[in-house]
Amino acid sequence: xSTSQFIIxxxxxxxxxxxxxxxxxLIMKKECRYPLKFLIVPAIGLFGIIEAMxxxxxxxxxxxxxxxxxxxxxxxxxxxxxxxxIIFYCLLFTVVLLVxxxxxxxxxxxxNIGATKHNTSSGIxxxxxxxxxxxxxxxxxIYIAEYLKPKQREIPFKNWLLVIFVPLLSLIILNSIFISAxxxxxxxIMYLMSVAGIFLLNIFVFDFFDTYSNxxxxxxxxxxxxxxxxxxxxxxxxxxxxxxxxxDISNQLAAxxxxxxxxxxxxxxxxxNKLYSKLSAASRICYTGISSVDAIVNMKWKKAxxxxxxxxxxxxxxxxxxxxxxxxxxxxxxxxxxxxxGVLRSSSEEKFIYVSIVQNDNKLRICVMxxxxxxxxxxxxxxxxxxxxxxxxxxxxxxxxxxDGILSFNWENNIFTADIMIAY
Numbered sequence: 001x002s003t004s005q006f007i008i009x010x011x012x013x014x015x016x017x018x019x020x021x022x023x024x025x026l027i028m029k030k031e032c033r034y035p036l037k038f039l040i041v042p043a044i045g046l047f048g049i050i051e052a053m054x055x056x057x058x059x060x061x062x063x064x065x066x067x068x069x070x071x072x073x074x075x076x077x078x079x080x081x082x083x084x085x086i087i088f089y090c091l092l093f094t095v096v097l098l099v100x101x102x103x104x105x106x107x108x109x110x111x112n113i114g115a116t117k118h119n120t121s122s123g124i125x126x127x128x129x130x131x132x133x134x135x136x137x138x139x140x141x142i143y144i145a146e147y148l149k150p151k152q153r154e155i156p157f158k159n160w161l162l163v164i165f166v167p168l169l170s171l172i173i174l175n176s177i178f179i180s181a182x183x184x185x186x187x188x189i190m191y192l193m194s195v196a197g198i199f200l201l202n203i204f205v206f207d208f209f210d211t212y213s214n215x216x217x218x219x220x221x222x223x224x225x226x227x228x229x230x231x232x233x234x235x236x237x238x239x240x241x242x243x244x245x246x247x248d249i250s251n252q253l254a255a256x257x258x259x260x261x262x263x264x265x266x267x268x269x270x271x272x273n274k275l276y277s278k279l280s281a282a283s284r285i286c287y288t289g290i291s292s293v294d295a296i297v298n299m300k301w302k303k304a305x306x307x308x309x310x311x312x313x314x315x316x317x318x319x320x321x322x323x324x325x326x327x328x329x330x331x332x333x334x335x336x337x338x339x340x341x342g343v344l345r346s347s348s349e350e351k352f353i354y355v356s357i358v359q360n361d362n363k364l365r366i367c368v369m370x371x372x373x374x375x376x377x378x379x380x381x382x383x384x385x386x387x388x389x390x391x392x393x394x395x396x397x398x399x400x401x402x403x404d405g406i407l408s409f410n411w412e413n414n415i416f417t418a419d420i421m422i423a424y
Contacts, residue, residue: 012054013054020070023145024078028085075090099136309353314354316358334399338392342371348371348372366418366422367420403422405422
């Protein structure tokens, strides 16, 4: 092996090690036990092992198995993710590495450009296969990591196509490199321009991907800011009511006590009931610890009261929830819109909405009940002629699926119930 070949093979092994660490960090960076700089240690260890296997020409299947074992060891040592998650992530990228090991030569053979086993195991064919494999692994690492982030699933399909097809375009450019090198090796300018084009295309598409992701974050933050402003305004209104009642409550109680002393018991009780109603109305506020959710519930609460609908809310949240707020807000907003619409169209004399948001053992249960005419829960309708419970049902289902939750609808005794369980 010449010096140049040794250097190229060494650099290839270094890229392999860095790609593996890069992938693991992207997937589990929130669970990383140590600062980012400490990832250099497992990267060096992986590099040494991969280089040793490369120069000893170990069997490809054994090589993949050893790399999988090393990925598992690094993951368990450096990250705090669940065991089953670590195994899944490592197996997934092992498949990617396996495809990257086999596919390049197969692609070149299918293209019928002379990519035989001989000339893809050394020389220019070998180097082209290396380049294809690295681009494929890099793209796969980014793609997998971004897909596993729930927010990224909101990206339009046409932009996902861009992310998919740009690496394929890279393969076409690589093929042109190979062809030009085989036909006219002296055309070095075209060769260099093609290589530059590959890297620029991939950098541009992933920069676009990251920029689009930041745009989504910005829009979400703007929505949260508006929700929080509205929520704070509602809380301020309730605080003002409570402050006024606090100032007046001693006088009201004194008046009730005088009524009792004068023998006007029924009037005193009616007076206290009126005071209790005012206190209950002033304390009608939802607090879950998630401001966007609180804003939605409080605004829908106010809307229900304006429509003379009795609204009651039960919230039991003991710990901070690590849950994606966007689909959660979509679920609650659509459920409450459904409930209000259903009650308004109901012929029942008792018009009410009951909301329960309860957290227990890393599970969140959301239950919304409301008075309603008969509803076919197996075929919820969306037109204005029905009870209105079909409004946004598809959006609710999508959001529940996004959070890996369970959704059920039920109607019994003129009460419609939407019940959701989410584990996080």
